[in-house]
Amino acid sequence: MQMLKLWRTxxxxxxxxxxxxxxxxxxxxxLSLSLFIVSLSFLLGMTSQLILQNMRExxxxxxxxxxxxxxxxxxAIQKELMTYKKEIASVEYVSRDAALTQFLAESGNDPTIxxxxxxxxxxxxxxxLVIRAVKPDDYPLIVSEIQKSTFQNDISRIxxxxxxxxxxxxxxxxxxxxxxxxxxxxxxxxxxxxxxxxTIRITIYSHRQEFEVMRLVGASNIYVRMPFIFEGALYGxxxxxxxxxxxxxxxxxxxxxxNGAMAQGNFMDLYLNYFWYLFGGLSLLGVTLxxxxxxxxxRRYLKV
Amino acid sequence: MPDVQPIIRFENVVKxxxxxxxxxxxxxxVFQPGEFVSLVGASGAGKSxxxxxxxxxxxxxxxxxxxxxxxxGKINRKHLPFFRRNIGTVFQDYKLLPQRTAFENVAYAxxxxxxxxxxxNEEVPEILEIVGLGDKMHKFxxxxxxxxQQRVSLxxxxxxxxxxxxxxxxxxxxxxxSADEIIQLLLEINSFGTTxxxxxxxxxxxxxxxxxxxxLSKGQVIHDQNKGKYILS
Numbered sequence: 139m140q141m142l143k144l145w146r147t148x149x150x151x152x153x154x155x156x157x158x159x160x161x162x163x164x165x166x167x168x169l170s171l172s173l174f175i176v177s178l179s180f181l182l183g184m185t186s187q188l189i190l191q192n193m194r195e196x197x198x199x200x201x202x203x204x205x206x207x208x209x210x211x212x213x214a215i216q217k218e219l220m221t222y223k224k225e226i227a228s229v230e231y232v233s234r235d236a237a238l239t240q241f242l243a244e245s246g247n248d249p250t251i252x253x254x255x256x257x258x259x260x261x262x263x264x265x266x267l268v269i270r271a272v273k274p275d276d277y278p279l280i281v282s283e284i285q286k287s288t289f290q291n292d293i294s295r296i297x298x299x300x301x302x303x304x305x306x307x308x309x310x311x312x313x314x315x316x317x318x319x320x321x322x323x324x325x326x327x328x329x330x331x332x333x334x335x336x337t338i339r340i341t342i343y344s345h346r347q348e349f350e351v352m353r354l355v356g357a358s359n360i361y362v363r364m365p366f367i368f369e370g371a372l373y374g375x376x377x378x379x380x381x382x383x384x385x386x387x388x389x390x391x392x393x394x395x396x397n398g399a400m401a402q403g404n405f406m407d408l409y410l411n412y413f414w415y416l417f418g419g420l421s422l423l424g425v426t427l428x429x430x431x432x433x434x435x436x437r438r439y440l441k442v
Numbered sequence: 443m444p445d446v447q448p449i450i451r452f453e454n455v456v457k458x459x460x461x462x463x464x465x466x467x468x469x470x471x472v473f474q475p476g477e478f479v480s481l482v483g484a485s486g487a488g489k490s491x492x493x494x495x496x497x498x499x500x501x502x503x504x505x506x507x508x509x510x511x512x513x514x515g516k517i518n519r520k521h522l523p524f525f526r527r528n529i530g531t532v533f534q535d536y537k538l539l540p541q542r543t544a545f546e547n548v549a550y551a552x553x554x555x556x557x558x559x560x561x562x563n564e565e566v567p568e569i570l571e572i573v574g575l576g577d578k579m580h581k582f583x584x585x586x587x588x589x590x591q592q593r594v595s596l597x598x599x600x601x602x603x604x605x606x607x608x609x610x611x612x613x614x615x616x617x618x619x620s621a622d623e624i625i626q627l628l629l630e631i632n633s634f635g636t637t638x639x640x641x642x643x644x645x646x647x648x649x650x651x652x653x654x655x656x657x658l659s660k661g662q663v664i665h666d667q668n669k670g671k672y673i674l675s
Contacts, residue, residue, distance in 0.1 A: 143556050157541050351537045354497070355598060356527040357554035358520075 151368025165337045169377035172330025183319030188400040194274045202264040207292045230268040237263040339435040346439045370432030374424035448472045455505035465491045467661040478632040481641040483658035489641040530599025530607045534614035536591040538583040544594045545579040573597045589620025606637045648672040
């Protein structure tokens with residue numbers, strides 16, 4: 139008999155959900171919007187975190203050698219550096235010619251620049267070794283070791299100082315986005331709870347006369363209350379589905395802009411990779427919001 | 443019927459509302475099983491409050507109301523819904539659930555009791571047939587006339603086979619013909635042994651019924667007559 143009653147209250151909640159028309163629409167919209175904003179700010183925060191992490195990993199130190207240093211000497215240094223496997227991930231040799239082609243390519247093959255270089259008569263660029271660290275934190279150590287090394291007199295320039303500033307800036311941005319993301323998320327969740335609670339309260343308010351009738355014909359409190367709990371859960375579930383679809387749309391549009399910006403691929407890959415976590419988390423949040431709002435709201439009108 | 447246990451008994455009942463408004467003033471009255479009682483009096487005489495005390499929508503300020511010699515005021519709030527299944531109620535405004543059909547409105551009273559779907563599908567059409575709505579079961583309240591809505595409400599009140607039917611101004615919103623039909627139904631229900639308490643201020647109806655009449659005025663019983671007529675106070 140209890141199962142029968144539970145099934146009936148569920149059916150009734152479902153029917154309320156369908157028959158309420160625009161109130162259902164309004165509640166689901168608000169709830170979806172809240173969930174959407176919360177999950178989007180979470181996803182974007184995660185994306186920026188990942189992009190920054192990726193950028194840090196892409197950063198390298200390049201050591202330029204004086205023009206009188208021979209290629210053989212540079213290869214020897216490269217070999218020596220390669221032995222520090224714990225700290226150094228790779229050492230790549232960029233010859234003067236390669237550096238020039240790269241420079242021209244980076245300046246967009248501007249003919250005036252090519253012309254200017256031709257007029258100088260010789261390649262103004264130096265050969266260099268591009269060093270990547272295993273961990274970004276190791277760069278200061280690597281740089282200081284190179285500066286103390288036997289070949290320190292062959293070095294023209296280490297472009298670490300410039301990179302150091304970028305590192306520091308990245309760190310700052312990273313920390314700031316983390317904090318603002320967290321603060322914004324918290325604010326949105328709070329607003330979402332308030333709005334959802336009020337919308338569901340309005341829905342229940344529109345039913346308040348019916349509570350009296352239900353109790354008069356002998357419905358127990360729990361029997362009157364359960365359909366609204368189920369209704370709240372349904373609002374949550376449908377809102378989660380809407381949110382998931384909206385997020386897919388957003389991911390579809392953002393994806394091209396984030397191509398290759400992070401190790402995980404683009405925004406869409408991130409969305410798909412974390413789909414089940416996202417779905418689970420949202421369901422938990424959405425259904426809890428719906429059920430708790432209903433439970434609180436109905437208490438107000440169910441004075442027995 | 444002096445040796446029969448009364449179905450409802452009021453013992454020194456006083457009901458006051460906030461602001462020191464006395465609605466019922468020392469009421470002592472007994473209703474026997476199977477009686478048909480018309481409660482009459484002007485608006486504000488205390489008819490509705492007296493009825494509400496019976497189905498425990500209100501609690502007496504002083505005194506006690508007994509239902510089958512059980513003090514209504516002492517029923518645990520948790521058990522109220524079960525107690526109310528002993529009493530069928532009909533109101534001026536029908537109190538139907540607007541988003542349910544006639545069938546569903548009546549079925550609801552059985553659903554809350556945990557009755558099986560098979561039982562519901564058998565009993566609901568039967569009772570709707572009795573009140574003459576067999577062909578309008580699947581209409582929503584707004585698709586029915588006032589008289590028809592009141593008959594749905596009456597069917598719902600009857601579905602639990604209650605010992606008592608409480609009808610508070612059931613004809614207040616109805617045209618004379620529909621009103622007459624409702625009263626005829628109440629009389630018919632009464633003839634099967636159900637106690638009927640009818641509150642009304644329609645003189646014509648009371649005079650036609652020709653059964654016990656209780657006249658309330660300013661919260662007091664000032665007339666109680668078997669086979670009475672509506673006496674203007």
